[in-house]
Amino acid sequence: MDNRIQTDEALNHSIKLYYSLSNDGIFDWDFINESIYFDKKYFTMAGYQPNEFSGTFDEWKERVHPNDYLYTSVSVDRYLTGKAEKYDEEFRFLRKDGTWMWIRARIKFVTRDENGDITRIIGTHTDITEKKELEIKFKQLRDDKLVKSEQLIRDQSLVFEEKVQERTVALDNKIDVLERYINSLEVERLSFEEIIKTEKDLLHKQIKNVIMPSLNHLRNSKANSETIDNVYDCLNKITSLKNQKQDEEHKNLSERESQILMMVELNKTSKEIAADLDLSPSTVERHRHNIRKKMGRAKKINTAKK
Numbered sequence: 001m002d003n004r005i006q007t008d009e010a011l012n013h014s015i016k017l018y019y020s021l022s023n024d025g026i027f028d029w030d031f032i033n034e035s036i037y038f039d040k041k042y043f044t045m046a047g048y049q050p051n052e053f054s055g056t057f058d059e060w061k062e063r064v065h066p067n068d069y070l071y072t073s074v075s076v077d078r079y080l081t082g083k084a085e086k087y088d089e090e091f092r093f094l095r096k097d098g099t100w101m102w103i104r105a106r107i108k109f110v111t112r113d114e115n116g117d118i119t120r121i122i123g124t125h126t127d128i129t130e131k132k133e134l135e136i137k138f139k140q141l142r143d144d145k146l147v148k149s150e151q152l153i154r155d156q157s158l159v160f161e162e163k164v165q166e167r168t169v170a171l172d173n174k175i176d177v178l179e180r181y182i183n184s185l186e187v188e189r190l191s192f193e194e195i196i197k198t199e200k201d202l203l204h205k206q207i208k209n210v211i212m213p214s215l216n217h218l219r220n221s222k223a224n225s226e227t228i229d230n231v232y233d234c235l236n237k238i239t240s241l242k243n244q245k246q247d248e249e250h251k252n253l254s255e256r257e258s259q260i261l262m263m264v265e266l267n268k269t270s271k272e273i274a275a276d277l278d279l280s281p282s283t284v285e286r287h288r289h290n291i292r293k294k295m296g297r298a299k300k301i302n303t304a305k306k
Contacts, residue, residue: 025041026123027124031117031121036057042125046094046101064093065100072105087123091105102127103128104126104128108124264291
């Protein structure tokens, strides 16, 4: 017992000497007597008179900010039960004038009994209000800057989205115009195909009902000039169908050249054309040459068939 008393006295002397040179407030928690000693600086840094409130845990608890008490008490418990190697926490502490100051609380010294149980802890309260206020201001500035940056990004995104929307609308309009144009071309194509089909059907009827019987008549009887004239008249009617879309290339051909062109397109050879039209093969070839020249065709028209 005497040795422990001497040890405590030596510890007290060392603590007083150490903290006499410090601006920190000291708390000395006696677990055996369930009391807490607060030194003069502990009180005065918060605006209290020395010993203005009693040295109990409840007095300390009443002055810790409600939002900070839970995590602070949990940290104390973890340290006392050996789950944490140190105790070093920051929390708000109530001043006498009703304002809050920021405290950094640390446990510096611990004594234990023969069983290893804590009998005494000694720690400090350090006023870090100015430091925390600077940190809070810095965080606020950073948050404000972040908010402004986010707002700027949102504004720029809206501008970008508007531009994209405008361009999308413009593109959709162009696509719509193009689709209408394509549809109009398709309508014209179908109309043109219908016209071609109609003219083709008409030509087939003319050939079947008029030309073929006349040709058969020529083959089976003695042909006379009147019958041949009828055949030529039919051919002229076929090649000069009153169609608004008649090929412009045919307008420059003579009547004889038009007859020969139609017979060429029916795959007749020059000899066959010469026989049908009572012309010489050389005359037919001359007409075919003129046809190619007038129609601007580089290739020959069925020249292989003579």
